[in-house]
Amino acid sequence: MSQLEKDIRYLKGVGETRAKSLAKLGINCLRDLINHFPRSYEDRSQIYPIFDAPFDAPVTIRAVVAREPSLACIRRGMELVKFRVVDDTASVDITFFNQSFLRTRFHTGETYLFYGKINAAGSKRTMANPAFELVDADSEANGKIVPVYSLTKGISGKMMSGYVRNALNELGHDVPDALPPKIIEEYKLAQARYAYENIHFPADFGALELARKRLIFEELFVLACALSGMRSGRQLSGGKVIDSCDIEQFYSSLSFSPTSAQRRAVKEALGDMASGRPMNRLVQGDVGSGKTLVAAACIWSVCRSGRQAAFMAPTEILAEQHLETLRSFLEPFGIRVEKLSGSTTAANKRKIRDALEKGEIDLIVGTHAIISENVNFKDLALAVTDEQHRFGVIQRSALAAKTEKPHVLVMSATPIPRTLALMIYGDLDVSVIDELPPGRLKVDTFHVDESYRARLYGFIRKQVGEGRQVFVVCPMVEENEDNELELKSATEHTEHLKTVFPELNVACIHGKMKAKDKDAVMSAVVAGEIDILVSTTVIEVGVDVPNASLMIIENAERFGLSQLHQLRGRVGRGKHKSWCILVSDAKTEESKERLKVMCETSDGFKISEHDLRLRGPGDFFGSRQHGLPEMHIADLGGDMRVLQSAQAAAHKLLADDPRLSKPENAALRERIKQLFEANSDMMN
Numbered sequence: 169m170s171q172l173e174k175d176i177r178y179l180k181g182v183g184e185t186r187a188k189s190l191a192k193l194g195i196n197c198l199r200d201l202i203n204h205f206p207r208s209y210e211d212r213s214q215i216y217p218i219f220d221a222p223f224d225a226p227v228t229i230r231a232v233v234a235r236e237p238s239l240a241c242i243r244r245g246m247e248l249v250k251f252r253v254v255d256d257t258a259s260v261d262i263t264f265f266n267q268s269f270l271r272t273r274f275h276t277g278e279t280y281l282f283y284g285k286i287n288a289a290g291s292k293r294t295m296a297n298p299a300f301e302l303v304d305a306d307s308e309a310n311g312k313i314v315p316v317y318s319l320t321k322g323i324s325g326k327m328m329s330g331y332v333r334n335a336l337n338e339l340g341h342d343v344p345d346a347l348p349p350k351i352i353e354e355y356k357l358a359q360a361r362y363a364y365e366n367i368h369f370p371a372d373f374g375a376l377e378l379a380r381k382r383l384i385f386e387e388l389f390v391l392a393c394a395l396s397g398m399r400s401g402r403q404l405s406g407g408k409v410i411d412s413c414d415i416e417q418f419y420s421s422l423s424f425s426p427t428s429a430q431r432r433a434v435k436e437a438l439g440d441m442a443s444g445r446p447m448n449r450l451v452q453g454d455v456g457s458g459k460t461l462v463a464a465a466c467i468w469s470v471c472r473s474g475r476q477a478a479f480m481a482p483t484e485i486l487a488e489q490h491l492e493t494l495r496s497f498l499e500p501f502g503i504r505v506e507k508l509s510g511s512t513t514a515a516n517k518r519k520i521r522d523a524l525e526k527g528e529i530d531l532i533v534g535t536h537a538i539i540s541e542n543v544n545f546k547d548l549a550l551a552v553t554d555e556q557h558r559f560g561v562i563q564r565s566a567l568a569a570k571t572e573k574p575h576v577l578v579m580s581a582t583p584i585p586r587t588l589a590l591m592i593y594g595d596l597d598v599s600v601i602d603e604l605p606p607g608r609l610k611v612d613t614f615h616v617d618e619s620y621r622a623r624l625y626g627f628i629r630k631q632v633g634e635g636r637q638v639f640v641v642c643p644m645v646e647e648n649e650d651n652e653l654e655l656k657s658a659t660e661h662t663e664h665l666k667t668v669f670p671e672l673n674v675a676c677i678h679g680k681m682k683a684k685d686k687d688a689v690m691s692a693v694v695a696g697e698i699d700i701l702v703s704t705t706v707i708e709v710g711v712d713v714p715n716a717s718l719m720i721i722e723n724a725e726r727f728g729l730s731q732l733h734q735l736r737g738r739v740g741r742g743k744h745k746s747w748c749i750l751v752s753d754a755k756t757e758e759s760k761e762r763l764k765v766m767c768e769t770s771d772g773f774k775i776s777e778h779d780l781r782l783r784g785p786g787d788f789f790g791s792r793q794h795g796l797p798e799m800h801i802a803d804l805g806g807d808m809r810v811l812q813s814a815q816a817a818a819h820k821l822l823a824d825d826p827r828l829s830k831p832e833n834a835a836l837r838e839r840i841k842q843l844f845e846a847n848s849d850m851m852n
């Protein structure tokens with residue numbers, strides 16, 4: 169066992185109680201501790217002459233204690249330790265509040281570094297509760313760059329850096345380097361020991377930069393190696409061969425002609441499935457670009473060859489719509505399509521599972537959970553997953569783990585940078601649908617505030633008067649959320665709209681409703697019986713109502729850009745001129761900027777770029793929606809260049825030593841193993 173695994177409780181200065189506090193930060197052993205990187209740094213490296221020190225920001229001064237500290241009790245429960253310090257230029261009165269033990273700490277003639285904010289009090293300068301450090305009067309002692317850590321109750325910053333110091337001292341050179349020497353050399357990276365020392369206690373900013381660079385590279389490199397390893401098992405095993413068939417036969421049954429982008433994507437997928445290797449293809453296309461048809465063509469081809477397919481949707485409602493769409497495409501060819509969902513009765517579920525096992529159903533449609541759970545197929549050859557903008561690494565691997573090795577087709581509406589896509593989706597091939605079906609009209613988008621409400625309602629009336637339908641989306645109301653934000657919860661807003669429009673049919677749909685009730689509402693909407701549909705974001709994904717021409721989004725500032733773009737894609741799907749109105753009173757620059765992007769741009773790719781830039785990748789992907797392990801130091805969106813070189817390095821190394829069995833790669837193999845263990849829920 170390496171020293172790194174040593175229980176944190178046995179580290180000098182820690183003990184049982186503090187070990188418990190540290191555990192709250194995820195720190196259980198020395199390795200965790202040295203990987204608890206500083207959140208930021210305080211620059212105490214520049215020492216100011218007192219006279220020249222600025223007043224507005226914390227500074228470091230080097231001064232001599234001019235008088236023994238005095239203790240004053242200014243009122244009950246408020247004690248002051250006070251003393252004066254001087255340098256060659258001026259003096260400062262230092263005060264500590266409620267730390268009477270410090271009185272005996274400082275002595276006349278001693279030299280200290282003090283770090284804090286200087287205030288001007290009349291002609292005097294003061295500094296309250298500074299950080300301090302005793303220095304040798306004669307030395308050229310320099311201030312430092314001091315780490316600032318994320319902390320928890322019971323652990324101060326000083327304690328934390330003390331522990332890290334002790335850990336690094338204890339480990340000495342026993343910090344295994346996960347990067348093989350050749351890579352360190354080729355990419356001119358710092359050694360592990362140097363990097364850990366300088367990420368915590370930088371000698372100077374240059375050293376800090378070297379340390380950061382090395383650790384970011386290492387983190388991405390280890391991840392790239394791990395993902396690559398996951399994939400290689402999948403890649404090697406043979407895929408079912410789907411003989412190519414005359415796809416024109418399928419196309420000619422459609423009421424429209426597929427776009428050339430759709431044809432290209434289908435051709436690429438059919439090529440994969442005929443190749444003998446398992447397909448692993450991502451189809452990327454903006455909302456409304458017609459990804460479902462691409463899936464349908466592949467399913468058609470698979471089912472024609474007598475095998476089975478599964479189609480997985482992220483939500484129940486969407487599964488229902490896909491069922492309808494796919495039936496209309498496929499049933500004319502005698503292909504048997506069924507749905508398996510949470511609302512399917514137990515008896516029916518049994519029947520459907522049975523039929524799937526016997527091969528009496530050709531295509532099963534449902535949510536991810538339903539299909540990956542104990543369903544057995546007679547001959548599953550293709551699994552399609554519609555992820556929209558969620559990334560179901562976990563669900564997908566659940567299917568891939570089945571004994572069968574189906575071809576996998578993933579559909580995503582989120583245009584993400586290619587390198588990132590490679591990380592998230594594995595070593596897959598990508599088809600991009602970069603063309604919308606003909607005749608699509610741009611959805612005019614406006615940002616309005618409350619003062620516009622009356623006119624907005626006039627506009628709703630006008631649209632419905634012309635026979636159109638209207639969507640109104642309200643943010644989800646979480647139970648623990650602040651009511652003062654006055655979010656328009658979907659149900660309340662529905663009641664409100666019913667009183668405003670007594671003559672219209674207003675309905676509501678939200679995630680807490682029973683699937684059966686949701687279905688009833690959706691069918692009524694599709695049938696044109698509902699004029700205004702109020703919803704939470706459940707309609708975000710996929711629902712197709714060509715007659716809808718107006719999308720109103722309440723509290724629009726609460727949504728991410730990509731989400732707004734998805735919502736907007738719900739209108740403008742028919743032949744009618746369509747609008748999207750973003751209602752928001754938000755005053756912050758960031759919100760205004762985001763809404764402006766929506767009004768000016770209709771290109772999903774550009775929008776997601778803005779989203780990345782404005783919110784950072786963490787938020788962009790939501791609460792770890794990318795399904796990758798949490799990064800300690802690397803930024804999956806921002807460190808794109810490093811990501812690329814880390815990936816290239818990983819591929820090269822694995823080509824040379826696929827099982828990492830060479831001695832120089834042993835430490836790397838160990839690290840990857842730890843990564844899998846720490847994320848076993850995600851990687852299995």
Ligand code: ADP
Pocket residue numbers: 424425426427430453454455456457458459460461581605606710712741
């Ligand atoms: P998405 O890529 O967002 O999943 P869909 O597959 O739901 O898009 O397609 C959006 C709409 O466009 C559907 O109503 C579909 O029938 C229609 N559609 C798809 N392809 C074409 C095409 N080539 N020509 C005309 N309409 C099309």
Ligand code: MG
Pocket residue numbers: 459460554710
């Ligand atoms: Mg879709």
